[in-house]
Amino acid sequence: MATVKLSFSPAPVHVRTARLVGVAVARRAGVREDLLDEVRLAIGEACTRAVALHRQYGLHDPVLVEMSDSGAYSVRVVDRAPIEAGIGLAALPPDELAKESLSEDALTTGVGFALLAGFVEDLQVRPVDEGIGTEVRMVWPVGR
Amino acid sequence: MELSLATRTVGEHTVLEVGGEVDVYTAPRLRERLLELIDGGTRRVVVDLGRVDFLDSTGLGVLVGALKRLRSADGSFALVCDKEPLLKIFRITALDQVFPLHPTVDAAISADPTGASA
Numbered sequence: 075m076a077t078v079k080l081s082f083s084p085a086p087v088h089v090r091t092a093r094l095v096g097v098a099v100a101r102r103a104g105v106r107e108d109l110l111d112e113v114r115l116a117i118g119e120a121c122t123r124a125v126a127l128h129r130q131y132g133l134h135d136p137v138l139v140e141m142s143d144s145g146a147y148s149v150r151v152v153d154r155a156p157i158e159a160g161i162g163l164a165a166l167p168p169d170e171l172a173k174e175s176l177s178e179d180a181l182t183t184g185v186g187f188a189l190l191a192g193f194v195e196d197l198q199v200r201p202v203d204e205g206i207g208t209e210v211r212m213v214w215p216v217g218r
Numbered sequence: 219m220e221l222s223l224a225t226r227t228v229g230e231h232t233v234l235e236v237g238g239e240v241d242v243y244t245a246p247r248l249r250e251r252l253l254e255l256i257d258g259g260t261r262r263v264v265v266d267l268g269r270v271d272f273l274d275s276t277g278l279g280v281l282v283g284a285l286k287r288l289r290s291a292d293g294s295f296a297l298v299c300d301k302e303p304l305l306k307i308f309r310i311t312a313l314d315q316v317f318p319l320h321p322t323v324d325a326a327i328s329a330d331p332t333g334a335s336a
Contacts, residue, residue, distance in 0.1 A: 087243045089241060089242050090239065111303050114272070115307070119274060122274060152328055171311075172283065178282070182276050185313070189307065189310060
């Protein structure tokens with residue numbers, strides 16, 4: 075069961091709130107202090123991705139963030155966008171990043187995914203069990 | 219902490235000092251400021267990230283956008299960053315191979331191949 079649940083309307087202004095809550099719960103759960111910057115960045119990236127998808131598809135549904143500290147610290151960020159939009163993202167190689175033809179949105183998406191994959195050892199992106207959408211699940215060890 | 223932006227001129231270079239958090243909410247303001255500078259004729263830009271305490275993919279996208287614009291206008295663009303957590307972000311995304319990254323503003327200006335410094 076989630077320790078803390080947060081749902082927010084898909085607006086960029088709320089992503090910071092999600093980051094702050096996510097780090098506060100991580101600290102309380104016992105995640106090592108030197109990992110907290112990575113937790114903050116990863117939760118931010120996952121929420122930014124969800125907000126971008128909801129805006130792209132004109133969805134007003136809230137983005138859901140669930141944080142749980144049973145055993146390890148796990149965070150689920152759930153969006154409600156069509157599944158094909160959310161899965162199969164890949165990090166971009168450096169020679170692609172600076173290409174004129176690559177749009178800023180595509181670059182941001184690729185870079186965001188590279189950050190998630192780079193900072194979260196235990197990362198899953200998968201369809202939600204019920205309904206439409208994907209969940210980004212991230213797990214960090216707790217140091218107790 | 220909210221985003222802060224300040225510009226100063228060092229010789230032929232414009233230094234944009236960025237502070238606070240650059241994320242999906244604040245990055246549009248950074249984009250606007252960079253576009254103002256470039257559209258106003260500035261061609262040698264150094265972005266000093268020394269006081270940035272959070273930078274996400276949206277902010278990185280804005281910086282790459284500015285780099286591309288200046289490159290196509292025969293200008294120059296460099297970043298100043300000496301904080302390990304931020305440098306790690308550049309390494310993980312491979313953007314350390316895209317941006318000229320320097321530890322100080324002086325180093326960024328003296329390394330600029332497009333023109334003389336002050």
